[in-house]
Amino acid sequence: MLDEKAKKIMLRKIPHGLYICGVNNGEELNGFTASWLMQASFQPPLIVNCVRKDSTSQQMIKTSGVFAISFLEDGQKDIAQKFFKPIGRVGNKFGDVEFYLTKTGCPIISNSLGYVECNVVDLVEKGDHTIYVGEVIAAVVHREGKQLLLETTGWNYGG
Ligand SMILES: Cc1cc2nc3c(=O)[nH]c(=O)nc-3n(C[C@H](O)[C@H](O)[C@H](O)COP(=O)(O)O)c2cc1C
Incomplete structure (x- = not known):
């Protein structure tokens, strides 16, 4: 039997950054706070x-x-x-946040450190999150800086 408490403690030790994933559907823009993200291949860059x-x-x-991160x-x-x-609850989240659009129409936070833009090349639908495999098709550095880490926020997403 899985030890639920131990699972939660250990999975929450996986380090995460915090990102805004910018998306669109051809008509509308949206973005969400993302943390379950990692590099998966050098060549091609996934x-x-x-x-x-x-x-x-x-x-x-x-x-x-x-999508763009x-x-x-x-x-x-x-x-x-x-x-x-x-x-669905708060409406447009970009109201007072400055952003611009990539070539594929994904919103980028202007004041972020930079972004990577991805084409979805595969997906896995097994659990309550869909695992999107994205090939990096563009990358831009706005400025150098230390990235926001989940552990510094006091929040949890995982376990
Ligand atoms: C710290 C933190 C990390 C999160 N990480 C993720 C994530 O990696 N993937 C995800 O789908 N949602 C994540 N979320 C939840 C989404 O930000 C949340 O479901 C959002 O409301 C989705 O927005 P939408 O319904 O407008 O698309 C996270 C939330 C928090 C507070």
């Missing part, structure tokens, strides 16, 4: 991005086949806080 199945963003990524800087917890609420 990342995996695990996206809640029940989120609006997940449906939008499925429709468009693209804005890297937040240490101290930008306030931005992460704006984007972890569902669009």
Whole structure:
């Protein structure tokens, strides 16, 4: 039998950064706070991005086949806080956040450290998050800086 308590303690020790995943469906924009993300291949350059199945963003990524990851800087917890609420509840999350669009139409946080833009090349649907495999098709550095880490926020997402 799985020791649920031990599972939670150990899985929460996996280190994570905090990002804003920008998405679109051809008509509307959206973004959500993401943490379950990592590099998965050098050549081609792949990342995996695990996206809640029940989120609006997940449906939008499925429709468009693209997403972009804005890297937040240490101290930008306030931005992460704006984007972890569902669009279905709070409406447009970009209201007072400056952004611009990539070639594929994904919103990028202007004041972030930079971003990578991805084409979805595969997906795995086994659990409550859909695992999107994204090939990095563009990358931009806005400035150097220390990235925002989940552990510095006092929040948890995992376990
Ligand atoms: C600290 C933190 C980390 C999160 N990491 C993820 C993540 O990696 N993947 C994900 O799908 N949702 C993650 N979320 C939850 C989404 O941000 C949340 O479901 C969001 O409301 C989805 O927005 P949408 O419904 O507008 O698409 C995280 C939330 C928090 C607070």
